[in-house]
Amino acid sequence: MAGPVIEARGLGLTFQTGDGPVHALKDVNLTIGRGDFVSFIGPSGCGKTTFLRAIAALEQPTEGTLTVNGMTPEQARKSRAYGYVFQAAGLYPWRTIAGNVRLPLEIMGFSKVEQEARVNNVLQLVDLEGFGKKFPWQLSGGMQQRASIARALAFDADILLMDEPFGALDEIVRDRLNEELLKLWARTGKTIGFVTHSIPEAVYLSTRIVVMSPRPGRITDVIDSPLPKERPLDIRDSAEFIAIAHRVREGLRAGHSYEV
Amino acid sequence: MKAVVPILTVLAVIVALWYAAAVWMNAPWERDQAARAGTAITFAQLLPLTMVQERPVLPAPHQVAVGLWEGLAGQAITSKRSLVYHGWVTLSATLLGFAIGTTAGVLLAVGIVHNRAMDLSVMPWAIASQTIPILAIAPMIIVVLNSVGVSGLLPKAIISAYLSFFPVVVGMVKGLRSPDAMQLDLLRTYNASRAATFWKLRLPASMPYLFTSLKVGIAAALVGAIVGELPTGAVAGLGARLLQGSYYGQTVQIWAALFTAAFAAAALVALIGAVQRVTLRRMGMAR
Ligand SMILES: Nc1ncnc2c1ncn2[C@@H]1O[C@H](COP(=O)(O)OP(=O)(O)OP(=O)(O)O)[C@@H](O)[C@H]1O
Numbered sequence A: 001m002a003g004p005v006i007e008a009r010g011l012g013l014t015f016q017t018g019d020g021p022v023h024a025l026k027d028v029n030l031t032i033g034r035g036d037f038v039s040f041i042g043p044s045g046c047g048k049t050t051f052l053r054a055i056a057a058l059e060q061p062t063e064g065t066l067t068v069n070g071m072t073p074e075q076a077r078k079s080r081a082y083g084y085v086f087q088a089a090g091l092y093p094w095r096t097i098a099g100n101v102r103l104p105l106e107i108m109g110f111s112k113v114e115q116e117a118r119v120n121n122v123l124q125l126v127d128l129e130g131f132g133k134k135f136p137w138q139l140s141g142g143m144q145q146r147a148s149i150a151r152a153l154a155f156d157a158d159i160l161l162m163d164e165p166f167g168a169l170d171e172i173v174r175d176r177l178n179e180e181l182l183k184l185w186a187r188t189g190k191t192i193g194f195v196t197h198s199i200p201e202a203v204y205l206s207t208r209i210v211v212m213s214p215r216p217g218r219i220t221d222v223i224d225s226p227l228p229k230e231r232p233l234d235i236r237d238s239a240e241f242i243a244i245a246h247r248v249r250e251g252l253r254a255g256h257s258y259e260v
Numbered sequence B: 001m002k003a004v005v006p007i008l009t010v011l012a013v014i015v016a017l018w019y020a021a022a023v024w025m026n027a028p029w030e031r032d033q034a035a036r037a038g039t040a041i042t043f044a045q046l047l048p049l050t051m052v053q054e055r056p057v058l059p060a061p062h063q064v065a066v067g068l069w070e071g072l073a074g075q076a077i078t079s080k081r082s083l084v085y086h087g088w089v090t091l092s093a094t095l096l097g098f099a100i101g102t103t104a105g106v107l108l109a110v111g112i113v114h115n116r117a118m119d120l121s122v123m124p125w126a127i128a129s130q131t132i133p134i135l136a137i138a139p140m141i142i143v144v145l146n147s148v149g150v151s152g153l154l155p156k157a158i159i160s161a162y163l164s165f166f167p168v169v170v171g172m173v174k175g176l177r178s179p180d181a182m183q184l185d186l187l188r189t190y191n192a193s194r195a196a197t198f199w200k201l202r203l204p205a206s207m208p209y210l211f212t213s214l215k216v217g218i219a220a221a222l223v224g225a226i227v228g229e230l231p232t233g234a235v236a237g238l239g240a241r242l243l244q245g246s247y248y249g250q251t252v253q254i255w256a257a258l259f260t261a262a263f264a265a266a267a268l269v270a271l272i273g274a275v276q277r278v279t280l281r282r283m284g285m286a287r
């Protein structure tokens, strides 16, 4: 499939609330290509979640156009274009880890044999083989979040949308999961949209960093990362890394001075 | 095991208070008798007499215990004087009513959660139905059903159902709505149908709520069955025993029937508790 995976043109999204309209997104233009790892960073309320939800057809844009694999977001959803990972793992307590990963497969009507094979495959991908029979409460927070990533990968969508998936985890676990996510991305070649509040996380993971600012929510900078695809954790001490992080920080600061 | 000591202590205190109350409440009658016979009676003479009256105002615990034992074990269980017989009459109406009430409650809850019109219309009626005193409506149900030729078990079961559907509706609506926005959004990203959302998310999520309501519901169903036996001068059932006991001043019989009802309620609630534990453990929801 040629062409962009996600394309937003003049995208706007206004929530009508009790105390007037909230411009969650305004005039957003962005093109995401196949295999990109795009991070969205910006202060709270700048519309990162809203943008991701619009891509996933969980919100309706009020202006502009948004296409996913050349289709409307709804059509893309029907063709199982994306998996969505929320901030909380949100595993069903009454299902085992394998049962949770199987959930989308059951709903989408995969055969029993196929379900089994896919569950095993993705559990291996997130390093959870052997934990399939455990219940969520028997796993640590980091493992639960990995299981929720496995669940999003199970039906082999080629887009992965992740909204602060590691936001609730501690620094050390987060570092490990970041490394693993990069490996997983390299192995699967998926297109990833990733929301974060952490500058180092955004720089470490992404091929492109989208800096956003609030009121109205808009894109203020898009940075193409010159970092190589192969990224050991200590790349974060390199001059290149620090330079990008600096530019992101400047972008965030500039966005902030807008208001006042 | 540690729980046993406090429970026994409380029980001992209750029994002691009960004995004291029995003496106090039955004493006037003994004094009356003595006064009529023109004799004086001392407290020491009076005390044992208050424990063995034929028709005490408040029977002493051991009298109730004897009445209970004779009613439960001292008769053939087919005898009209057997509490097992009467208990079973009431219990069968309770169970049938509970089954009807639970089914109706669950179906109404499913409707309320999935249909906006039902959401707006059913709940106020359900609440209104519970504000009508059951004692007022029970005779009408019995009489109306009797006039169309339905009598026996079913009218009582319907009164049971009337009382037991309500906690089930309330609990199930809450349970079916317990999944949060994120869990519902997750299913939307799978393009899940409403049916799939119901079977895979809403229903399993509602299980703890369901069991809590069932415990309330079964106790209410038992009350309903007993109340259903009161207005018609029913000849069988714990309600009938209560009524006859009060006609003839057989307080021991009343208390024995009351205790049978209480034990039955406790056993039913415990049974549901056991099913709850097994089910939730199977589901992995109990740790
Ligand atoms: N359903 C909604 N109804 C009304 N307003 C909303 C709704 N969802 C989001 N908003 C508003 O839209 C704006 C953008 O919200 P959004 O959740 O996208 O921000 P965010 O960048 O994800 O913030 P955070 O970093 O805190 O997660 C905020 O002002 C928010 O209050």
Ligand SMILES: [Mg+2]
Pocket (backbone or CB within 6 Å): A048, A049, A050, A163
């Ligand atoms: Mg957000």
